[in-house]
Amino acid sequence: MRITQGTFSFLPDLNDEEIGLQIDYALNQGWACSVEFTDDPHPRNTYWEMWGLPMFDLRDAAGVMQEVRACRTTYPDRYIKVNAFDSTRGFETMRMSFIVNRPADEPGFRLTRTEGHARNQHYSTTGYASNAPEGRRYGAKD
Amino acid sequence: MDWAQTVDLAGLYRDSGIAAVLDELDRDLVGLVPVKTRIREIAALLIVERARSQLDLASGAPTLHMCFSGNPGTGKTTVALRMAEVLHRLGYIRRNHLVSVTRDDLVGQYIGHTAPKTRDVLKRAMGGVLFIDEAYYLYRPENERDYGQEAIEILLQTMENQRDDLVVILAGYTSRMETFFQSNPGFRSRIAHHIEFPDYEEGELVEIAGRMLDGMHYEFDAGARETFAEYIARRTRQPNFANARSVRNALDRARLRQARRLFAGALSEGAPIDTTALMRITSEDIRASRVFGEDMAACATDGAPHEPHAGASPPGRI
Numbered sequence: 504m505r506i507t508q509g510t511f512s513f514l515p516d517l518n519d520e521e522i523g524l525q526i527d528y529a530l531n532q533g534w535a536c537s538v539e540f541t542d543d544p545h546p547r548n549t550y551w552e553m554w555g556l557p558m559f560d561l562r563d564a565a566g567v568m569q570e571v572r573a574c575r576t577t578y579p580d581r582y583i584k585v586n587a588f589d590s591t592r593g594f595e596t597m598r599m600s601f602i603v604n605r606p607a608d609e610p611g612f613r614l615t616r617t618e619g620h621a622r623n624q625h626y627s628t629t630g631y632a633s634n635a636p637e638g639r640r641y642g643a644k645d
Numbered sequence: 646m647d648w649a650q651t652v653d654l655a656g657l658y659r660d661s662g663i664a665a666v667l668d669e670l671d672r673d674l675v676g677l678v679p680v681k682t683r684i685r686e687i688a689a690l691l692i693v694e695r696a697r698s699q700l701d702l703a704s705g706a707p708t709l710h711m712c713f714s715g716n717p718g719t720g721k722t723t724v725a726l727r728m729a730e731v732l733h734r735l736g737y738i739r740r741n742h743l744v745s746v747t748r749d750d751l752v753g754q755y756i757g758h759t760a761p762k763t764r765d766v767l768k769r770a771m772g773g774v775l776f777i778d779e780a781y782y783l784y785r786p787e788n789e790r791d792y793g794q795e796a797i798e799i800l801l802q803t804m805e806n807q808r809d810d811l812v813v814i815l816a817g818y819t820s821r822m823e824t825f826f827q828s829n830p831g832f833r834s835r836i837a838h839h840i841e842f843p844d845y846e847e848g849e850l851v852e853i854a855g856r857m858l859d860g861m862h863y864e865f866d867a868g869a870r871e872t873f874a875e876y877i878a879r880r881t882r883q884p885n886f887a888n889a890r891s892v893r894n895a896l897d898r899a900r901l902r903q904a905r906r907l908f909a910g911a912l913s914e915g916a917p918i919d920t921t922a923l924m925r926i927t928s929e930d931i932r933a934s935r936v937f938g939e940d941m942a943a944c945a946t947d948g949a950p951h952e953p954h955a956g957a958s959p960p961g962r963i
Contacts, residue, residue, distance in 0.1 A: 558765075562740050563772025565810040570768075 504611030506544050509584060509600040519568065522585070522603050526564035529587035529599055535559045536567045538574050540583045540604075542640040545612075545630055557588060571603055580606040580641045606641035652696040663688050663734050670727055675856070676849040680724055683840050684731060691735040708837040709737060710804055712780075713816040714823075715842025718890030721816040722778065724842075728814065729774040738812055744770040748782040751796040759792040763799045771810045780815035781825035797829060804835050845888050850877045854892045858926065863900065868928035879936050895934065902930040 511517065517525065526536055537557035541548065554574040558567060567585065574583050583604035586597050610631040617625040632640040658664065667688060670681060687709070694707060709732065713721040726743055733741035750766055753759035767775065777783070783800075785791040804813050815836070817825070826833040845853065851874045858864055865873065876895065880886060903926050907918055 555761075558768060560769050561771070562742050562769070563810070565771035565807065566768030569771075569807075 504609055506582070506602075506605065506609055506611075508544070508546065508602060511601045516605070517601070517603065522571065522601075523564040523568055525599070525601065526567045526585065526587075530561055530564065530567075532587075532589070532598070533591075534587040534589045534598055536561065537586045537588065538567070538570045538583065539586060540574055540578050540581045542581045542606075542637060542643065543630065543633055544582045545628070545633070551582075551584065554583070557586075575604050578643075579604075580643050582606070608642060650700050652699050654692065654696055657692050657696055661692065661734055661736070663692070663731065666727070666731050666734050670731075674720060674723065674727075675852045676845050677720060677724070677842065680720075680840055680842060683838060684724075684728070687838065688731060688735060691732075691737055695736070706737075706809055708808055708835070710808075710813045710836045711815070711838040711840060712822065712836045713814060713840050713842060714819040716818060716844055716888060718888030718892075719842035719844060720889060721842055722776070725774065725776045725814050725816065728812075732774065732812060738773055740772040742773040743776055744773065745776040745778060747778050748793065751777070751783065751800075752792050754792075756792075759795040760799060763796045767799070767803050767811065771807075774812045774814060776814045776816065779817050781817045781821040784825055784828055786828060797832070801831050801835060847874065847877050847881060850881075850888070850892050853889050854896060857893060857896055861896075861900075862924060863896075863903075863926055864924050866925045866927050869926050869931055872928040872931045876931055876934060876936055883936070895931075896926075898934065899926050899930045902933050903927070906930065 507513070511525075529536055535557050538554040539551035540554055541551040555570060558570070561567065571583065571585065581604070582602060584600055584602045587599040589596065589598040612628040612630050615627045615629060617627070619625050630640075667685060670684065674681070690707060694704070697704065711728070713725065715721055722745070725745075729738070729743040730741055732738045744766065746766055751759070751763045753762045783793045783797055785793055800813065803811060813836075815822070815832075819841070851870065854873055854877075855865065855870070873895075877892070880891060880895070906927075906929070907922065910916075911918060
């Protein structure tokens, strides 16, 4: 199951050139980009690992792309996303966040239904991959 | 290959808007003939390169890393700023921006600090020009554990692999750059353009002074220009002469004396001062310099002759 999250989740995966253009747009808006990765892409997991610090004062996408590539080389089978942070007063939050890398094989999520008090249904989702311990999911060796 | 295809070089030249930049360069910078010639050559190369690419004659992007060497105050930084604009107009770099750094910005203070610091600077400069002032400080031969070497290696790697993303300009004084290149042969071979900045002629320095004053809304009066020429002639013979920078300092001190003169005049006479008086720098303001003093010999040996009035006794009444 192909996981979609964040900006452009309705589009097919962006290629490097398109990613570069999006980053250029973010930098032109004065947003700072950062790269994050995870092997626990549960929609409720907002805490992905940081790949280095957020990059401030950049003017061109080449610098961010360099980090994206480095992260892909190190973690080819994890989810990687690029965030763009707007520090303007009133926003002070992510304005854009999109996935730039995904594992080759995505087993998807199991939906668990639990019957509670008065036959109330409770739903929860669990990634099939998250049965393995962190660092060994999605076919990662070691 | 279609040999009959043609391309309009003059048209490309016009469309790039580069003529305006080059003319501006000619107009704004006094002297520096070899520098201007080289910039024109580079501009021509890039236009020809663009014409070639229109006819599918691929040859890879030319290397444009440069080294500016010359004495202090010969305009290296000023030209570097212009270079970013020239390269941007020619479409060689994507952004018209220049990141100016020195050793402190590249080299860390402990093990493992240098690489991230250097990479950070490189990332900031991506798409534009990275200007490394006093580049020879990167390499400290007397300390074999110096982290400068690490910064140099990362720089060289990026200069080689990401030529499309970044143009590196090194700058420094001629003799020390020479030593730097001797100990880092990799650097010399990766830099295509070594541009030598000559010292200014005396006439050019006076011209520069005139333009600086213009920019600050001052002017020389009738005698002051000749006096300043005389000042330059004397000053160039003294040690620690830093070309345009010395001129700027001399002018700043002349402004100081002008202010003192006006102030003293106003206190004694109480007459209002008009615009002309406020703008005018007289011969007397310049002649008060220590360069004209009798004790030139003493001045030349005291070690700080380039700041004749630094540390001198404060002016009389103000």
